[in-house]
Amino acid sequence: xxxxxFVELVQASGNYKTKVEAEAAIKAFTEAxxxxxxxxxxxxxxxxxxxxxxxxxxxxxxxxxxxxxxxxQDKMVPKFKAGKGLKDRVAAGK
Numbered sequence: 001x002x003x004x005x006f007v008e009l010v011q012a013s014g015n016y017k018t019k020v021e022a023e024a025a026i027k028a029f030t031e032a033x034x035x036x037x038x039x040x041x042x043x044x045x046x047x048x049x050x051x052x053x054x055x056x057x058x059x060x061x062x063x064x065x066x067x068x069x070x071x072x073q074d075k076m077v078p079k080f081k082a083g084k085g086l087k088d089r090v091a092a093g094k
Contacts, residue, residue, distance in 0.1 A: 037078050047085030054079045 001009070011022035033051050036043050042052040053076045060071045082090075 040076070045083070047083050049083040049086055050081050052079050052081075053077070 007019050007023050007026065010016065010026055011019055014022060014025065016022040016025065033043050037051060037053045040053045042050055044050040056075050056077045058072045058074045060069060062069050
């Protein structure tokens with residue numbers, strides 16, 4: 001599903017009158033989650049899941065075919081953990 005299809009789905013299921021209203025709701029949600037994660041706060045939606053910012057450790061590796069090695073820095077990455085309600089609905093196919 002692409003963004004346009006998702007906007008149509010939100011419009012229909014959220015009873016928004018226009019696609020612009022539905023897109024504004026999606027944008028508000030993503031901006032709110034993003035700003036919370038930037039502040040290293042978690043966002044928990046009971047029955048759906050939780051978003052959190054987690055530290056990903058740096059890695060060392062070797063470039064295949066050469067003797068060059070590299071290391072990456074530690075960085076914060078977004079993580080999502082699905083809640084029980086979401087897992088159950090997906091498993092049931094409903």
